[in-house]
Amino acid sequence: MAQEQDDLIWRTAWDWVRREHDRENFGERARVELVTWLLADPAHREAHDKAARLWLLAGLVPPTIDVDAWKKSQGQTAPEDTEPGRDA
Amino acid sequence: MLSLSSESSLGDVFVANRAQLLHVARRIVRTADLADDVVQEAYLRIADGACGRQIDKPMGYCCQVVRNLALDHCRRQSLEATYRTFDVDVETLDVPGPASPDRMMRDRQVVGMIEKALAALSPRTRVAFQLYRLEGLTQRDIAAHMGCALGLVNRLIAEADEAIGAMRHLMND
Numbered sequence: 001m002a003q004e005q006d007d008l009i010w011r012t013a014w015d016w017v018r019r020e021h022d023r024e025n026f027g028e029r030a031r032v033e034l035v036t037w038l039l040a041d042p043a044h045r046e047a048h049d050k051a052a053r054l055w056l057l058a059g060l061v062p063p064t065i066d067v068d069a070w071k072k073s074q075g076q077t078a079p080e081d082t083e084p085g086r087d088a
Numbered sequence: 089m090l091s092l093s094s095e096s097s098l099g100d101v102f103v104a105n106r107a108q109l110l111h112v113a114r115r116i117v118r119t120a121d122l123a124d125d126v127v128q129e130a131y132l133r134i135a136d137g138a139c140g141r142q143i144d145k146p147m148g149y150c151c152q153v154v155r156n157l158a159l160d161h162c163r164r165q166s167l168e169a170t171y172r173t174f175d176v177d178v179e180t181l182d183v184p185g186p187a188s189p190d191r192m193m194r195d196r197q198v199v200g201m202i203e204k205a206l207a208a209l210s211p212r213t214r215v216a217f218q219l220y221r222l223e224g225l226t227q228r229d230i231a232a233h234m235g236c237a238l239g240l241v242n243r244l245i246a247e248a249d250e251a252i253g254a255m256r257h258l259m260n261d
Contacts, residue, residue, distance in 0.1 A: 010253075010256050011253075014249075014253040014256075018249055020163050021159070021163075023159075023162075024226075028170070031166060031167065031170040032170060032173070034167070034170070035167070035170045035171055035173075035174055035176075039174065039176065045181065050256065050259035050260075051253075051256070051259075052160070052163065052164075053195075053259060054198070054202075054252065054253070054255065054256065054258065054259050055252075056156060056157070056160045057195055057198050057199050057202060058202050058206075058221060058252045059152070059155075059156030059159075059160075059221050059222065060133070060152070060153055060156060060195075060199050061199055061202050061203045061206060061222070062141065062143050062149055062152075062203070062222075063144070063145075063148070063149075063152075063218055063222055064203060064206055064207050064214055064218070065211055065214045065215055065218060067215050067218060067219065067233075070211055070212070070215050071233075071234075074234075074235070
């Protein structure tokens with residue numbers, strides 16, 4: 001039970017951090033909601049702090065793939081995930 | 089030693105381009121002083137070997153580190169401001185401040201572990217993640233760049249985030 005509760009808190013914290021990154025869509029109202037959640041329980045604050053640190057560290061990972069080379073390789077195969085054609 | 093020379097060259101690139109990196113930070117944070125703090129922290133991390141391997145595009149990586157630290161500063165400041173509207177002083181809460189040198193060493197290991205986890209994902213998921221988090225593009229721009237639908241970009245980024253979020257055990261000190 002405790003584990004389930006922990007998992008839920010972590011998922012909520014991680015989701016908040018993801019949303020915070022999307023600055024255009026994360027306004028004052030969302031921030032008030034976030035702080036309300038943070039103030040409700042020290043465990044929320046701890047999870048959010050860890051999630052924010054993990055988020056930051058993921059942003060410090062050096063590039064692992066050559067985007068231009070990937071694009072070129074895509075040109076040689078049929079695109080599989082584009083929107084369905086209008087005339088389909 | 090090869091690793092030593094590559095680390096010092098990354099630091100050299102950083103120092104040589106400090107003005108431009110300040111500009112990158114300044115576009116995100118509110119004041120020139122804050123931009124200065126961000127660039128200083130970025131330098132410490134980079135000089136310390138923010139990642140343990142050779143980087144193909146050193147300046148690109150310097151910009152990436154500055155941008156992500158600037159975004160983190162901004163996030164923290166906005167949050168502090170909202171706490172104040174609740175009449176809560178963040179200083180009295182258990183919210184930690186910027187990273188200490190001890191933590192930076194641990195952070196470097198975590199960065200390496202996240203890198204491994206990302207390498208296991210599909211190439212297009214990595215491309216989407218890279219453009220979003222490492223190059224700072226919007227999801228709309230990524231869709232145009234990758235030539236696919238916005239919904240797919242959203243799913244790919246969610247997939248990468250899921251893989252990273254699953255690594256929460258790395259955050260237990």
